[in-house]
Amino acid sequence: MPDSNYSARHLSVLEGLEAVRKRPGMYIGSTDSRGLMHCLWEIIDNSVDEALGGHGSSIEVILHADDSVEVRDSARGIPVDIEPKTGLSGVEVVFTKLHAGGKFGSGSYAASGGLHGVGASVVNALSERLDVEVDRNGKTWAMSFHRGEPGVFADSGEKTPDAPFSPFVSGSELKVVGKVARGVTGTRIRYWADRQIFTKGSAFQTEELLSRARQTAFLVPGLGIDIADDRGDEPTRETFQFDGGISEFVDHLSVDEPVTQTWRLQGSGTFSETVPVLQDSGAMVATELERECAVDIALRWGTGYDTVFKTFVNIIATPKGGTHQAGFEAGLMKFLRAQVEQNARRLKVGSDKLEKDDILAGLTAVLTVRLPEPQFEGQTKEVLGTPAVRAIVASVVATTLSERFASPKRDDKAQSALVLDKIVAEMKSRISARAHKDTQRRKNALESSSLPAKLVDCRSSDVGNSELFIVEGDSALGTAKLARDSEYQALLPIRGKILNVQKASVSDMLSNTECASIIQVIGAGSGRSFDLSVARYGKVIIMSDADVDGAHIRTLLLTLFFRYMPDMILDGRVYAAVPPLHRVIVMNPGSKPNETIYTYSETELNGVLTALKKSNKRYQDPIQRYKGLGEMDADQLASTTMDRRHRTLRRVNVSDAAMAAGVFELLMGNDVAPRKEFIIDGAGLSRDRIDV
Known part of the structure; x- marks a missing residue:
């Protein structure tokens, strides 16, 4: 609810906008980052529609450091004259009236993205502050709104939504704040999303903004879209313009x-x-x-x-x-x-x-x-x-x-x-x-003669309850055999690093022993013939060492799943085990048994050791650092990594398949140059730090 007292003349306007504030999901889908981005594109699309009509060839979007966003264009500018039915200026009608605008009723646009006439007014209703400036008729006109209500902010310096706000009472004023050369037109809109509406943690997604800006530039040949992100320590700027459509x-x-x-x-x-x-x-x-x-x-x-x-x-x-x-x-x-x-x-x-x-x-x-x-x-x-x-x-x-x-x-x-x-x-x-597929039937545990000999299968035929652990090496397999619950946990060892399937052909992948074994054991095929409904296990858990080689093996396995069995990831069936890095044995006095604490990062270890020192508790030194799964005994592996009651699993989730595909191609694909740039940019090393 707006915190200012409404004047009677604005009741009709705010009745509609209050409906937007009470049910924002009806207009923008959700109130998280997706809804925030939807609001931004409602404003940008208005400028794009102008460009589609042949008015203006550039759009600039600025993500300010204060979490506001500004959209500028060089189009015709929002009308500033009085709309006869309401007696309000065109600017106020556009930003306060639902179902009002040039597109509603096929007035000024032959084809446009907006059609309901609610985009700008919905964004205004869901903004703590919105400022609009219009260059038109040789003048610059300006107006401000607070949660949909027009009025004046008493800014003492930088513009901020926290400045004192005074709503208009007797009549709204579209102020003239400057002059421009005759023939210069355009609109500038800057707004601060209302944190009463949007969930905590929601933010403008730069990658999504860049992706859609690029997409829009492809769809409107000749239109230049400039994206500036002034958040963070290093402001960034990208421009998109394509003439080939x-x-x-x-x-x-x-x-x-x-x-x-x-x-x-x-x-x-x-x-x-x-x-x-x-x-x-x-x-x-x-x-x-x-x-x-x-x-x-x-x-x-x-x-x-x-x-x-x-x-x-x-x-x-x-x-x-x-x-x-x-x-x-x-x-x-x-x-x-x-x-x-x-x-x-x-x-x-x-x-x-x-x-x-x-x-x-x-x-x-x-x-x-x-x-x-x-x-x-x-x-x-x-x-x-x-x-x-x-x-x-x-x-x-x-x-x-x-x-x-x-x-x-x-x-x-x-x-x-x-x-x-x-x-x-x-x-x-x-x-x-x-x-x-029609001639094959799913093998159960008693009919697994065609499955790889190194598979250690589980007894249960309940797919939803079964788990396949892909373990790194035979040494880890030996420990895992003793640590597993043989009723529902199956084990498949692989020998080191499998084939990089992002670079390899389909035939090379199928002829690779490790890749073929994984596909055969899961039993649902690969590629276009993959059928999730016949997969033999409800979970596939990648269990590799907690070192660089283990991370590389996990990446190679995820590449195999993403490229040839993506439905396993999309259905949430692929997990990465999280084995501990350290074991701290706290020595208790007297006959009280010692306590074992497992930590999963250097930061966590330092925190545990600091807490023990503050409590004057002794621990065995040196601290045991696990270099691999094979260093654990069965009880330790079971309690930390395999037992459902105590373990931690990290689900592999592809929320944006296109973005994930781009990352896999960058890290694992044939094109070396982008990968080299990525490594150099992320290394953070200077020549004088290298011992040569």
Whole structure:
């Protein structure tokens, strides 16, 4: 609740904004860092919509050190004249009225990301302070708001949300605070998110901001987006501008070797839509409107089997798809099925039918549609719902691909043939894998003759309760055999460092003994044929030594899981054991037995030793430092690392698969130069510290 007394003239405004403050999740999805970022993009997208309309070519975003954020653009500027229905300036209407703005009612924008007219006012309602400056008509106009209410902050120096605030009583004032050259226009918005609303610890995510800024620059060719982060000791600044549009975007997203060049499919279609339109009299009248939907697609097939598919509506990402994605997939499926049937003899396909996964394997695509007033499911705009878009996108895909496949150019013919060969090979691989899986049945503990001999299996056939420990070396295996609970804990030893599968081919991975053993023991396949439902164990726990080599082995194993069995990680089934580093034996006086304390880091050890000295307790010296799991006896390993009642496990969780893939590629991939830069930047060494 705002802490100022509302004046009567603002009750109608604040009634709406209070609803936002009471139910923020309805408008921004959540009140954690994701909701904070959603608010920021509501403001940025307004500037992007101006750029889409041809107004302004630059946007600057500044993350200030005081946790405020500022967005600047060089567009037309928010209208400053009086809106006749409310008697308020355009600036106040935009920031205090829900469902008000140039996009609501298809007034000034042919196609925009915002359509509900609530973005700016929602951000204002959820901000402790918001300042807006507008360059327009040769002047700079300014206004401030406190949790949605317009008024004046009595700043004594730097702007701060803690400054005394006085709400307007008789009438709002849009102040003139400066002059600009005639023809110079733009908007600057700076706001402090309300800590009464957002959860403690929520913060602007720089990597997410940079990623989406790059994405937006791809989607609006020629638009420059500058991101400055003044938080922390070292301010950073990055600028994104791409003239090639979504073709460059596809090249950026692609990680495998290309089968085809990047193809561009463009077209448009019209449809009729009956929507309620606000009349000058204030009444809503159902009106049939003729809409145009522009479709722009860039795609290419690669040698891999992963699919990277991003969809956008008026440059707003729709991560959960919608009618435009359904139309693309339907059009692509129908067209390529027809092509395969026409070339059935050359391709040797018989009566087998393509499925969606066959076509999408190795495909990198960016799909964008632009249309006025798209229908979304919810304010967060994750799913497009406009029904007519499906048929238009399907038609554009079929028409443009038909032209390319019928092209007499040698290059087009060669690439078209390669695409058909690629998808038919995927179809045959899928059919072969399914036939193989149908003939195999899951082996239980008594029928494990086909499993690796070095597997020490558990007795229980309850998958949900079973655990597979992947242990480093035979010495650790011997101790783990005595420490485990054989009812539900299985052991699989590996010999040192396995193959780096980020660099290796699929055939090299499958021919590697250690990798093949892990895949065979888990029993759910790998790659596209992986089936989580038949995995033999509920948990897979990587148990390696607490040293550099152990960390390297753990990284290699995680790379194997991430690349070939990602569903195990996404389902939360992969864990890393946390063995102790030190054992401290506290010597108690008399007949009282000695006490054993395990520590897991140097910092924790120093804290324990300091506490013991303060308590005048003696401990055995030297402190035992475990160099590996093999140094522990069975009781120690069980109580610290394997016994469910006392152990600590670290769950491997991929919250952002794309970011994780980038990290794995940097650390384990073929490209050495970025890895070298990463090591040099993180080393923190100078030449004079190296003994040469």
